[in-house]
Amino acid sequence: MAGLAVCERSFYILFMAGPNVNELSERARDVFRTVVESYLENGEPVGSRTISKMSGLSLSPASIRNVMQDLEELSLLAAPHTSAGRMPTETGLRLFVDGMMQAGRLTAAEQQAIESQSKADGPVEEAVANTTAALSGLSACAGIVHVSKREPVLNQFGFVSLSEQRALAVLVGSDGTVENRIVDLPHPVPASTLNEAANYISRRLSGLTLEQATARLQEEIGHGQAALDAAAQDLIARGLATWSRDNAARPVLIVRGQANLLDETAAADLERVRLLLGELEGKEEIAQLLDHARDARATKIFIGSENKLFSLSGSSVIAAPYHDGDGQVVGVVGVIGPTRLNYARVVPMVDFTAKTLSKLVS
Template sequence: MHLSPVTELTDRARDVFRMIVENYLGTGVPVGSRTISKLPGINLSPASIRNVMQDLEELGLLSHPHTSAGRVPTEGGLRLFVDGMMQAAEPSPAEQAAIEGKLERGAGPIEDALAAATSVLSGLSACAGIVLVPKREPVLKQLGFVMLSPAQALAVMVGGDGSVENRVVDLPPGVTPAALTEVANYVSSRLCGLTLQQALARLTEEIGAGQAALDQAAQELIARGLALWSEDGSKRPVLIVRGQANLLDQAAAADLERVRQLLDELEGKQEIARLLDSARAGQGMKIFIGSENKLFALSGSSVIAAPYRGGDGKVVGVVGVIGPTRLNYARVVPMVDFTAQALTRLMA
């Protein structure tokens, strides 16, 4: 169905539509003509308002739930409102202080500050807060191998941040327990303190120059271990979610199946992380409403996300909220934007 832009609506239709959307977003319940007729600034009878509502419904901007005489905005109507009619309200000084107060960069990992910011954003917006953390290439501290059988070994990879990864790897032909010790010694003396990319580059360089003092099997085993760790790092969840309980409000009681679906979707962090990752390419806010993104087609949820930047000005992560399509966009959009700006200052 073709949706008319705001400029194609009459002044009366635009006023009635805006009032319906704002009332619905505030209450979460269908809006009737009598409710609109009692609002200040509208000089129309309920009958005239019903006629306008019918026109808006025919345009695909409103829908008419079977169990109610009122109307609710469609996803297309919400998109029209957000893009062309919404009057955003800046976060209050108290809200700004609450967000910034959680971003004190202490001695702990940056993830702690990001999680704290996500929690306060969740509380202020009454949504689930989400943040895509900066991807950091791990630094190699130790890479050792414990022989399990002539054909397999347990690779133990320790990062500079204390993270440990254990994986079973297939051994190249000819590897002995003594060779495994030789490999560990080489990594400790030559590759410790390097990123994975740097370690692979040095290994390749020293092999090419004949300086590695490793046989072919040992060289191949180190390369396998580094590649395996790199693959693990790319699959590791990089999404922090806080405040899922905020989605279980009173209005959700009548739509528990939708909420259950959304909570299930939040469990699939990698899918949401990929969605947020698409916001990295943008220069500003991204708003996904309902089925505009197939991930939330069933739950009818909205995502508001904004990128934040590192000290070099490049986008390093994304922060935002997930909630029902009826969330208060005028209040939440600038709140997410402020949080992204605060995170950018933190990362500088």
């Protein structure tokens, strides 16, 4: 991983298990780093002879084997029964990520690929989803974004008759977004009532969220201040209720790029991939996992069994919060992939995407 800048430990440390980096000898650190970086690049256990040829350590294969044995006793390396080589354990990966990893920089083309999706015309939700898809493509992982529920702020409201017992409610939000919902009516409503209800909402409820608008409507009706007939009151209540129910049921987790998990290495580990794809169906559980990254100062990394949700598939999650113009966390974006991720490359991608989404929602 030549040419990479040394990580400044800005990444949030989840926990440290096993020895500290400083407790390892210089020789052990060099061998350990070589094993991990080779494994993350190739996905194969690394043997002592390979290390002696590629590392420039000036150590014999026998000396390297002795060091690797010591690292294995510290639970930092493991030897698969089918191979004489070693690979990092989850404990070893955590030690490497927190104490030894060198973080790369995104190229101008990679930055452009992410930023261009956030600037596309259309609803904010679509831009967030497209930006996450760009992250997925660049990282070769499944991209995930947890969007906080935010009620639209009313600007204008209108009703259009569709039939005697159905109307189309048109909401224009304060951010310029326009959304439509179909409202079922218990009895026919004349055009004059539709206009009366729309004018009342635009005049009296503009600038309020759906919850605030519903509360004010109930208050003014209760105090006889609404100046609306019963049909208009019912129509407004139904319109606001339809929007509130829809907003509450709106999915808050977007997953993009699951197909990236089926790469050329998947054939050798189909069971792990099958488990991971099944885990991705549990969107509520994933959302709860991402909530743990909301308070992180920067990018947070979950490796394998460190999180219960992905312990079976042995997958890793890299996630970072993004903020609105007031600095409040409004969501979390990240990726899910095998523990054999190129963390040094993917972590700055997730970090840059979070900053891009922060600009988008500010």
